[in-house]
Amino acid sequence: MREKYFVDWSDAAFPKILPIKFASEHAQPLTLTEAKREVVEHFQVDIRHAREQIRLARALRADEIVVG
Numbered sequence: 001m002r003e004k005y006f007v008d009w010s011d012a013a014f015p016k017i018l019p020i021k022f023a024s025e026h027a028q029p030l031t032l033t034e035a036k037r038e039v040v041e042h043f044q045v046d047i048r049h050a051r052e053q054i055r056l057a058r059a060l061r062a063d064e065i066v067v068g
Contacts, residue, residue: 004029007038015039 004020006027017035020027030038 002031005032005035006030007035012042015042 005017006020006023006029008016008018008023017032017039020029023029
């Protein structure tokens with residue numbers, strides 16, 4: 001039987017993939033491939049969001065800034 005893992009998101013900036021034996025009872029057992037995919041997909045979403053924020057910041061003009 002293949003070993004199962006879970007992703008520890010207690011520090012979202014540095015998630016850890018750990019053997020399931022270190023998980024709480026609510027953790028979903030994953031294969032190593034599934035756990036890696038979960039981490040990669042999470043950061044891909046972050047990257048897409050960051051790119052959109054960069055695009056918006058670059059497009060910002062002084063007359064569009066509203067204070068208060």
